[in-house]
Amino acid sequence: MSPSSTRPRSAAAPPALSSRAAAVGGSAVREILATTARPEIISFAGGLPAPELFDVAGLARAYEAVLAEAGSAALQYSTTEGDPGLRAATADRLAARGLPTEPESLLVTSGSQQALTLLATALVEPGDTVLVEDPCYLAVLQVFGFAGARLLPVPCDEYGPDLEALDDLITSARPKLLYTVPTFQNPTGRTMPARRREGVAGLAARRGLWLVEDDPYGELRFEGEEVPRLTAYAAEAGAADRAVLLGSFSKVMAPGMRLGWLRAPEELLRACAVVKQSADLHTPTVNQMAAARYLSDCDLDAHIGRIREVYRERRDALLAGLPQALPDGSGWNRPEGGMFVWARLPDGHDAAALLPEAVAHEVAFVPGAPFHVGTPDPATMRLSFVTHTPDEIAEGLRRLAKTFA
Known part of the structure; x- marks a missing residue:
């Protein structure tokens, strides 16, 4: 018998959820991953690092050393700001x-x-305006939605935000902040050039x-010249006092460690x-200390070099197969790094409507419409190339082609 069935008939219903919880939806990507988790499906949907590239042995040695040499400290509460060695x-x-x-x-964060x-x-009060790229990283829409922000899309081209449109939005909307992923953006894979x-x-700086x-994704560059971080340009422009940089070890070390950082x-x-004190006190001590030990004892840059080589091969495999997999008139970009290719089907196609047919052929992708804050483009789709081998990618694209047959 369930607990609810034992409630007296005269008992009042429980109070409602908060308006924020009711208004903010779930992640379309997470929902797709939940429905496409069957092992027979070749998924281009999730931005999941290739697990066979994790340096399991090196990380195991780091954890073993930390626990052997400083186990009591590693298993104890720690400071909110983070392990000094990792910082x-x-x-x-x-x-x-x-x-x-x-x-x-x-500040070390849990991702x-x-x-x-x-x-x-x-930073954000309910009703504050936040500017985001269009299309935009999906989870940021949830984060600022829960904060009660008014989200406005910044028109973008293949190089990122349109400066004239951005200036006009700043003037008219008086936003609190601009959120951007300048390097190998999620979902488009594009990179904002130096100018x-x-x-x-x-x-x-001016506004x-x-x-x-x-x-x-910035360390996952396969080709082309590295561009200085936007934060560096902000410092040159006299805006260091309002520039924030977020980073993560998830894509280059291991996402399960949940280690990120904030520079502000x-x-x-x-x-x-x-705020973090009220959320979780601190990021797990043992994970931080193990990451610091790994950075001390191992060559992370060499490991990243190996990741880059593998991911470049997988990107090239995806790009090589797209002409045969997608309908005539489709288009896509060629990212210089990162994890994603952004594709657009010909006018009249709806990627979300096509997804169930693709899953029936045991292949998956993410429709692009949920990434848009402004008017969605139903013909767009995001394809991740990092999780599967070139042979698996080729087979996945053969299955995808059946969706349009």
């Missing part, structure tokens, strides 16, 4: 890529997704809004630390 190692990595950073400017939640809580980054940073740069000016960093 120092992360600061060194940022400095090596051209962004001088002090460990005290960093960069938590960093977004901390920022939204610390465009200079323009965005300049607008942030006074917060600039939030999310960089989970002192006052905002302190506010985020207070």
Whole structure:
């Protein structure tokens, strides 16, 4: 007998959920992953790092060393700001890529997704306007939706936000912040070039809004020249006091460790630390210490180099097969790194309506419409290339072609 069946008939119904919980929907990507988890399905849907590339042995040694040498500390509560060794190692990595950073400017988070939640809580009042790229990383719509933000899309081209449109939106909407993924963006895979980054940073400096740069994919470059982070251009433009950078070890170390970080000016960093205290006190100590030990004992850059080689082969396999898999008149981009290809079917096609047919052929993708804050484009789709081997990708594309037969 269920507990609800024993409630007296005169008992009142429980209070309703919060309006935020009722208004903000679930992640379309997560829902697709739940329905396509069968092992026989070749999925281009999730942005899941290739598990066979995890350095399991190296991470196991790091955990063993930490537990053997400092087990009591590793299993104890820790400071909210994060393990000093991991903050120092992360600061060194940022400095090596051209962004001088002090460990005290960093807050360790439980994945960069938590960093977004901390920022939204610390910065956004209900009704505040937040600008996002269109299309946009899906989970950020949930985060700022729960904060009660008014989300406005910034028109974008193949290089990112249109500067004139962005300037007009800043003038008319008076936003609190702009959220952007400048390098290998999710979902489009595009990268904002240097001149465009200079323009965005300049607008942030002149107009006074917060600039939030999310960089989970920046180290996964396969070709082309590395572009300095948007945060670096913000510093040059005199906007260092309103520039925030988010990063993660999920794509280059292991997502299950749930390790991210937030780089921010002192006052905002302190506010985020207070919010984190109320959320989870601190990110698990043993994971932080093991990551710091791994960075000390192992060559993460060499490991990332191996990941890049494999992912480049998989991107090339996907691009090579798309002409035969998608209908005539389709188009797609060629990302220089990251995890995603953005494709568009010919006018009249609806990727969401086609998804059940694709799943029936044991292949999956993510329709592009949910990523749009403005008018959705039903013909778009996101394809992740990192999880499967080139042979599996080729087979997946053969199955996908049957969807359009």
